[in-house]
Amino acid sequence: MTEAAGDRGDLVRVNFDFRRELAEKIEGDLASFCYQCGACVGDCPAATYSDEFNPREIMLKVLYGLGEELLVKDSILWQCTNCYNCHERCPQEVKPVEVIISLKNMLADRGIYPDPVAKIIKTFEETGRTTPLNAAVDRQRKRFGLPPMSPVPMDEIRKLIEPQDSAREAAKE
Numbered sequence: 470m471t472e473a474a475g476d477r478g479d480l481v482r483v484n485f486d487f488r489r490e491l492a493e494k495i496e497g498d499l500a501s502f503c504y505q506c507g508a509c510v511g512d513c514p515a516a517t518y519s520d521e522f523n524p525r526e527i528m529l530k531v532l533y534g535l536g537e538e539l540l541v542k543d544s545i546l547w548q549c550t551n552c553y554n555c556h557e558r559c560p561q562e563v564k565p566v567e568v569i570i571s572l573k574n575m576l577a578d579r580g581i582y583p584d585p586v587a588k589i590i591k592t593f594e595e596t597g598r599t600t601p602l603n604a605a606v607d608r609q610r611k612r613f614g615l616p617p618m619s620p621v622p623m624d625e626i627r628k629l630i631e632p633q634d635s636a637r638e639a640a641k642e
């Protein structure tokens with residue numbers, strides 16, 4: 470006799486709320502097209518050097534709507550280097566890297582990120598750049614015949630990041 474679905478402890482229930490929340494962060498519900506072929510793993514530097522990181526497994530969690538398991542302190546998501554190799558390998562054009570970036574953004578919205586990321590956020594809030602400019606950068610640009618970097622419109626950037634800051638503070642409370 471077939472066991473009733475409600476009685477089976479090993480059943481995974483798809484959390485469509487999480488899938489919908491993620492789909493709002495990226496254009497289209499890309500994750501739905503993942504058929505778990507594993508092509509994204511073969512050329513992934515993070516998977517090569519880490520026993521924990523596997524983009525196919527991340528996509529499987531997302532497919533089940535179990536992304537909350539990834540949205541934790543010291544998440545493996547931060548091991549992704551954003552190299553886009555998985556994007557080039559994926560036959561389904563799922564763009565796993567963009568799914569992972571969106572998950573990282575969800576972590577950042579909740580104020581959960583490692584110290585190096587906190588440092589980058591602080592630099593960006595102060596200078597409008599993720600790495601500060603210095604004389605060496607100017608020298609290198611001159612050497613390659615490039616013009617000096619344009620000033621950053623900090624007023625506009627502040628208008629954009631202030632609502633994000635408030636949301637992040639609220640998420641921490």
Ligand code: SF4
Pocket residue numbers: 502503504505506507508509510524525528558559560561562563564565
């Ligand atoms: S994301 Fe693409 S490459 Fe990776 S398992 Fe899914 S379909 Fe395959």
Ligand code: SF4
Pocket residue numbers: 509512513514515516524548549550551552553554555556565566569
């Ligand atoms: S972008 Fe991230 S998941 Fe994709 S191949 Fe590079 S390190 Fe791996």
